[in-house]
Structure formats: structure tokens, C-alpha cells
Amino acid sequence: MSDQKIPSRSEDFSEWYNTLVLRAELADYAPVRGCMIVRPYGWALWENIQKALDSRFKATGHVNAQFPLLIPQSFIEKEKSHVEGFSPELAVVTHGGGEKLEEPLVIRPTSETIIGHSYARWIQSYRDLPLLINQWNNVLRWELRTKLFLRTLEFFWQEGHTAHVTAEEAEAETLQMIDIYRDFAVNEAAVPVIVGRKSASERFAGADETYTIEAMMGDGKALQSGTSHNLGQNFAKAFEIRYLDRNGVLQHCWTTSWGVSTRFIGAIIMVHGDEQGLILPPRLAPWQVVIVPIYKNDEEKAAVLEAARRVRAELGAFRVMLDEREGSSPGFKFNDWEMRGVPLRIEIGPKDVAKGTVVLARRDQPGREGKSFVPQEGIAAAVDRMLAAIQKALYERALAFREARTADPADYAEFKSAVERGFAFSYWCGDAGCEKRIKEETKATLRCIPLEQPSGGGRCICCGAPAGEKAYFAKAY
């Protein structure tokens, strides 16, 4: 915390982001390059994300477990495209207990292989299916360019892994989970997302199909915010995950995997934040309300604190911070909590005590228009309404921003300028060559082919050939 100004969001979005993550004490750099420490304020946000997702997983029949951190190197090599995708990113343990290991062990970059190995042992018959397991854990990928939350060597996530009797069931599960991510993003994080499938070149290494939710950040770039993979029988064949069907015939399972990571915290920061700092969506904010008492002398202080504590007690259903810090001015506290993104501030001064009112100040509307005077009596209902209004306003603002920054370019020249400021939604012929040319020439990648498509068809924005589907293209994190 400090009085120093944060860098300008409009002038240097990247510096604004980095500074804010550190200043708001969401995370810090670890002594090991590219690793991060998630500080208490950041972890409290993650715990709220975890609760919101975990309850959705459990409501759809999934259970949690915990698989090991260390994987024999040979496991990674069993699925052809998986090893190609992950080999360059592995951290390798070569020594344990003072001795060189016979077989090197890798720190899991993801757990399809070790879970595949277990499922092969646990699944005997169709009665054991579907097997619907999730785990909350840490994984590690040796990235070269890192950025707090968005791309770090070690990161925190959940990875769901399921096994099914039919291809149709696996596909339904894959789609169910991407829809749960959409629902979470929209209704908990107030982050609008586009749901779609990845092109072959952007798929998870080892998947037949990858679905994604893509969000637009405050600088117009895309962030892949959650993915769900239909793994077909690729891992089932590599790890011999088989079941006896009702006719006593041995069959390979169909498997899926899906994940959301601490990267999502980056999305929340970059979608909602403004020049003053973070704006956290009320449903996920560690503190939904901060109460700042205002007084000039001991007599005022006693009366104001008494009222502030009474108000806090009234707000027992919310996550409330009463900032009683000595030696900091109310103005400092306002700025500090604005920077840290608390969605609603309650100010209580001597006049408020006299009148039995408080000032409510919305974080999403800094300045006069976001302030209102409400009676202390019935404060809980007023706060509840206000938090819901902020949650809704954040979503609508983000959606309006995305729509304003999404173009339907008439030609490739327009396309090129569109991806400089946001998303381009264009027909694509399906050819990987066009996708590659676009990437090389514009630095935009194919983010997803949305599940909802306009009727009819058109012509590929790159080569002009007939094209049946439109896709979103954007520069991405």
C-alpha cells in the first residue's frame, strides 16, 4: 500500500497491470524465476473462485481427489501429441534423498497421464462409469516469458478428468463443463465470454476437440479463460483404460479433461479494473464492503466507531472490512480500498451518526454519481441491492466494451486493423494455412469458432474461399 500513483491504464496497460497486482498485494514474485507467491488478498479471491466452481462441480456429480505431483518421465511419452506438446515445458527431478534416480521424474504439467494410469486400474466394468473426478492442485510448466497470474511456471488450478462408456457421453460432459465455466464467468465474475471450439492448431495436446471460453481484456486482447477437452480414446488407448460392457466385451473408455486456473484472476483484473485500480465483482470480492469511519477528535471517534461497528454487525451476511487503522486519513483509506477494488464503501462521519444515515460509494462509479445517502436502519437490504446492481453493471459494461471492440470486417485490410483494437469475427475456410498466415501477418490467433453461428455461409477473410463458419480472431495473452 502506498500513496504513489499507479501507472496509467490507458497509456501503459501492461505496467498498470503489473503494478496493480503488486500494489494491491494480490501476488508477488518468487525467488525462482517465473514463479509467484499468491498473497492473502489474492488467495482469498481464489478461494471464492474455488467455492463458486466447486459447488457447480459437485452439483453435477463430480468428486474431488488428489493425484501425485511426480510423474515418471515415461508416462508423458505414452501419448504421441501429448509428449510433443509438453516435453519442452517439463521440470525434471533427477535426485532424491541424496541419490540419482534410476528414472527421472517430472513435475506434473497436467495430470492426464498419471490419472489415465490410475483409471486403468480402477475401472473394470461399465458399472464403474462414468468416473467423474476433479482435483485442485498446483502444476508446473517451464515457460520462458512469464507474467503474474497470466503465465507462471507454477500455477494453481482445478483439473477435472472423466471417463465414459460412449463418445456421446464424453462429448456431453465436455460441453457441460464448458457451459459451467461460462456460467461461472458470467454470473460470478461478471466476465462476458464467448464459448467456442478451438481450431486443430490451438487444441490441447492429446485432445480430439477443445472447447474454450474467451474473454476480451480492457486493452482489446483475448484471454483464454477456461478449457474443456474431449480426449476421445487417445489416453484410453495409451493407458489401456478399458471396461467390460454389458455384453462382457472389453472396450476402451472415452475421456475428457477440463480446467480453470489462477489465470482467471488476471481476467478479473483486466476486464473490470480502471485508472484507480482494481474493481472486484461483488460475488467474488474478498471484501464486498469496506466501512471507513471519519472523525476529527476523540469524542467524534467514539460515536462514529460505535455506529460503524453496529453497521458492521448488521452486515453479518456480507464480507465486510471495518478499517479502524490509526494514523491513516479517511482519504488515504478511500484511495487504498479503491485501488484494491472493494466494490462498495460505507462512509460514516459525525453528521451521519446524528442523522442515522451512512454514505454508500460505489467503486464502479467513482465520484458524485456513485454516492448515495441511506438510513442505517435497513442497511443490509440496501447493501444487498447495491452489490447486485454493481455486479450487473460490471457485466454490462464489459459486454458493451467487447461489442464496441468487436468488428465484422469486410475485407482482409479491415481485418488487420480490427485485430489491432479488439476481436474480428470473420468467416474462415478451415484451412490451417490461412490461420497461420493471419497469425504471421497480424499476430492475431484464432481464438475460437463459436458454438452459435449465423445461418448461411460466406467467404474466408484470408483467402476468399467458401467458408461455412465464422471464427473470432484476436491478439491474445
Place this chain on the structure above:
Amino acid sequence: MSDQKIPSRSEDFSEWYNTLVLRAELADYAPVRGCMIVRPYGWALWENIQKALDSRFKATGHVNAQFPLLIPQSFIEKEKSHVEGFSPELAVVTHGGGEKLEEPLVIRPTSETIIGHSYARWIQSYRDLPLLINQWNNVLRWELRTKLFLRTLEFFWQEGHTAHVTAEEAEAETLQMIDIYRDFAVNEAAVPVIVGRKSASERFAGADETYTIEAMMGDGKALQSGTSHNLGQNFAKAFEIRYLDRNGVLQHCWTTSWGVSTRFIGAIIMVHGDEQGLILPPRLAPWQVVIVPIYKNDEEKAAVLEAARRVRAELGAFRVMLDEREGSSPGFKFNDWEMRGVPLRIEIGPKDVAKGTVVLARRDQPGREGKSFVPQEGIAAAVDRMLAAIQKALYERALAFREARTADPADYAEFKSAVERGFAFSYWCGDAGCEKRIKEETKATLRCIPLEQPSGGGRCICCGAPAGEKAYFAKAY
């Protein structure tokens, strides 16, 4: 799950334990030697343990965070006794992203060093103190002899790390946390524990004082079930964790650390289990109640399932499993859930439907005496009372067992036989030589010097010298 009998608890406690962990699907062996997979039933138990502890941590002002998995090897070497204690147990990452690392990284065996490094950067003044952070994570120690839950290379735990302005505050924190562990063990896990301090030779590597909760397992051996360390200024000096006091003078902090791990699951199994399998304490059991419907034909089935589902709906406040599995007999289901330790079974058959009753069967009292007939109306209150009674009975039984197996031997010969069957509570002169001789001659270790001591003094059970304090000695896991 299977119809096979489990090994006899009284004849081969160790095999009984191993088989039960696998059969009840609490955990499984990982492909890497000494690592474990915690399966959904075991992880659900751990999640309940987490909730019970985490709410106590938060109620006492602690917050959660997440520190990195990887630690520069040089960090471990900064605190003299810490490096001696942990060096032999380290797993070392030497390669990342396909290249040899300049400095090897170790997988955290515990996080005092990396947290000390962070605290040194975060703490500036007395205003930043106390700093009270906990994390739930995985750690890794390269153990030679392993056993599921009790000692594995990777295990799961929480580690709290706090920094304070005075030695007294740090000591008070250390004692507060061991008391929270005691409260958790007694009131959530129904596991009686002795609270005491460790002798110098059994202390945490780097601590000035280690407090422990020690529990007696069903074979009379001790299990260290949670520890809290007063680290003095050892880590503060090694990592330069300093603060400016109110007079502007730079001072070293006083720090603590404390942890409970998945090992506690081993304690729950070994304290409460019986010849039929697990008995899980109601407050932590993944399923507190299992409902087994009993029917012979489709007509009975329809009526019974309708009643069973209605009863389940009445029990919304509890964790209830309605076992509707087809193709398994009620008898199989009874055995299966008994083996898995569900504390209360509800049986519903056609006669119960007719009479509007159910059968309640207590897991801790197998056979007729544990069965009662209760009306379906008001079932929730009956279940609530019954679960509380089971929770209490489990604690009392474990306490009575410990008391029966705890001796106050008159001489060293009696001491030797006492530690063959349980705890010996004896005067000890405080000399490490006596402690060592006892360990060599009896395999019993000094488990703890309890905080509550009898008045007066006595003579050392080993050498006969005057002794001021009594200690518990036992063979231990």
C-alpha cells in the same frame, strides 16, 4: 469394494490398516515409490478436516496464501539445524525446459525458508505485525520407509507461519495453535490427545521449542498428530526478517510455524477402526448416514424407495448416501458401508414402510444392541441425537483404551513391558543420554513432556537421578 474379508485387526494391525486404506478406497499407491493417490472418499474426509481446521484458523485472525513449490537449494542451507534436518530428504530439480539449471531447485519439504525470505521483504515496521499466514499445500520428503497416510514422500497439509514483535507473543501463538489442534482432535475427530512439548532431540529442525499432540493408536503405539513450533529468532536471523519498532530501532522478529497433515487420517483409522473396518467420527465422515433400502420385488421396491427418498429429503442437514445400487444385496451393502465406516445406517424395508418407521444401526455398536426402531416422523432429530451419541462414544472409548494402556511403571523393568503395550508415563531427568538409552533398549521414544504435570518430583525411570518432570514414552509411527 469386495466381499473378501479384511485381515484381523487384533492379529495383524499393520495388514489390517493397509488393506483397509485400499479397500475402503481412501488412498492408493502411486506409480512413483512412496507416493500416494488420495481417492475421492479419502479426499472428502480430508476436505472435512480442512474445513474444521480452517474455520478455527480464520476465527483466530489467520489468512491463507500460497507460496511456491520450488525453493533455491541455497535457501535450505541458511539455517544451520534446518539444513541438517532436511538435507537428506530433498528431491532436487536439476533440469527445466530442456536445460540444466544454474542452481538446483528443491521441492519444498516445508516452507520456513521461502516464507522467511518473503516476510523479510514484506515486514517493515511493527505496524505490519503480527503477520499470521497459513497455506494448504503439498510438500515432499524423500522417506525410505513409507506407509499410506502415515509417511509418504509427498503429503498434504497446512503449514502456518507467523511473525511477531516479541518472544512472548510468539510463544502465545505457538501454544494457541497447539490448543486449536487439541480442540480439533478431541471435538471433531473424537481422538484423545496428550498436549506436550518435545525433548530437544525430537524438536523440529530449526525450532527453539516444539509442541505436539500425541494420540494412542489401536495397537498402543503413539502417533504425532500435529505440531506447533516456536522458532525463536532462528529463521528471522537467517533470513533477516526485521521490523522497525516504535522507537525506530531495527529488531528481529520472532516466528512460529505449525502443521497438521493427511497423516491425521491415519490416526482416525487407527484410533476408531474395528474388525469390520473403519469407523469414522460423525463430524468428519464424508457420509454421516447411509440409507439401505430392502425389498424383494418391484412392488416393494417402489414403496421402499419412495420412503427412502422421503427420509433422505428430511435429512437435508446431514451428509447422506442413499444406496440405490442394483445387483447388490442389502447384506453386501451393510458390510460395504460398515467397512467404509459410515457412522449410522438407516434400513428401510416393506414392514418399515407399513409401520412408518426405520431401523437405525450404529456403526460403533455392531449387532443387536446398536439397532433401534424409530418413527420416520421426526427422523432428523433422532439422527442428530444419534450422531452426537456416536461422536461422544467414540471419544470415550478411545480415551478409556488409552488410559487402560497407559502405565506409571515403578521401575525400568516395568517400563520396558509398559511400552510393549502402550504408553509409559515416567519421570525423566532431562538427560539426552537416558532418552537415547531408552530408545536403543526399548525402541520407545519420548513422545512429549505434557503441559500438565503432577506436583512434586520423582526419580528418572532410566538412571534414577532426581527428575522434575514426567514424560510420555512409547513406540511410535
